[in-house]
Amino acid sequence: MDSTGDAAPDLMAQLEPDRLLAAYEAVSPMPVRPEFLEGRAYLPQSPPDHGHGSAVMSLLLQFRSAAVPGVGTGNGYRFTGRTGSTAGLLVPDIYVRSRKATSADEAHYAAYPGWYPNDMLDLVGEVTSTDHETDTGPRLRAYSAAGIPVYVLIDRRSKTAHCYTNPALPGDDPADAYYEHDTKVDLGDPLPPPAPYPTLDTTTCSTTGPER
Numbered sequence: 001m002d003s004t005g006d007a008a009p010d011l012m013a014q015l016e017p018d019r020l021l022a023a024y025e026a027v028s029p030m031p032v033r034p035e036f037l038e039g040r041a042y043l044p045q046s047p048p049d050h051g052h053g054s055a056v057m058s059l060l061l062q063f064r065s066a067a068v069p070g071v072g073t074g075n076g077y078r079f080t081g082r083t084g085s086t087a088g089l090l091v092p093d094i095y096v097r098s099r100k101a102t103s104a105d106e107a108h109y110a111a112y113p114g115w116y117p118n119d120m121l122d123l124v125g126e127v128t129s130t131d132h133e134t135d136t137g138p139r140l141r142a143y144s145a146a147g148i149p150v151y152v153l154i155d156r157r158s159k160t161a162h163c164y165t166n167p168a169l170p171g172d173d174p175a176d177a178y179y180e181h182d183t184k185v186d187l188g189d190p191l192p193p194p195a196p197y198p199t200l201d202t203t204t205c206s207t208t209g210p211e212r
Contacts, residue, residue, distance in 0.1 A: 037088040052129040055205040066198035070097030078115040079146040088142040096123035125152035145174035
C-alpha cells in the first residue's frame with residue numbers, strides 16, 4: 001500500500017502487452033519467449049522435448065518440399081481486436097505467410113518490438129507439448145479471432161491431428177471465436193489441408209514420445 005493507505009497500482013497491468021512481455025524477458029534468468037492472449041501472459045512451463053521439435057521439423061520440411069512459399073518458424077505475430085488494440089502476441093511453431101514483409105510490416109515490427117502483424121499469415125501450426133491446454137483452447141480461439149484461415153494442430157496427448165478451417169467470431173469477444181470445420185485424423189494417417197497445401201504425413205508425429 002502507499003502512504004495514503006490505498007492499494008498501490010499494479011504497474012505491470014498498466015503496461016502494453018508487448019512491453020509487459022519484454023519486461024518478463026528482461027528479468028528471466030534464462031532465455032524465454034513469453035506470449036500473450038486472452039488478457040494474460042503465458043510463460044513456457046519447461047523446454048519442449050525432442051519429440052516436439054522432431055514433429056515441428058517434419059511438418060516444416062513437408063511444406064518446404066512442396067515449395068509452399070513463405071513457410072517459417074520462430075517469428076512472433078501481434079493479433080488485434082476489432083478496436084485495433086492488442087488481443088494476442090503469439091509465436092506459432094510453424095507458419096505460412098501470405099506475403100513477404102513490406103515496409104509497413106517492418107514498421108509494425110519496430111513499433112511493437114519483435115512482433116509482426118497477424119494479417120501476414122495464411123496458416124499456423126502447433127505441436128502440443130507442456131502447453132497442451134493452451135494450444136487446444138486460447139491459441140485456437142486467438143488464431144480464429146485473428147482470421148487465420150488454417151490452423152494445423154498435432155495433438156500428441158489425444159494422438160490426433162487436426163486441420164481447422166473457416167474461422168468464425170460471432171460477437172466482439174475474441175474468447176468466443178472458433179473454427180467451423182475440423183478435419184481430424186489419427187496420428188499416422190494423412191492430414192489433408194485445403195489447397196494449395198500438401199497432404200501432410202503425420203507418421204513421424206505419432207512416434208514423438210510421451211507428453212506431460
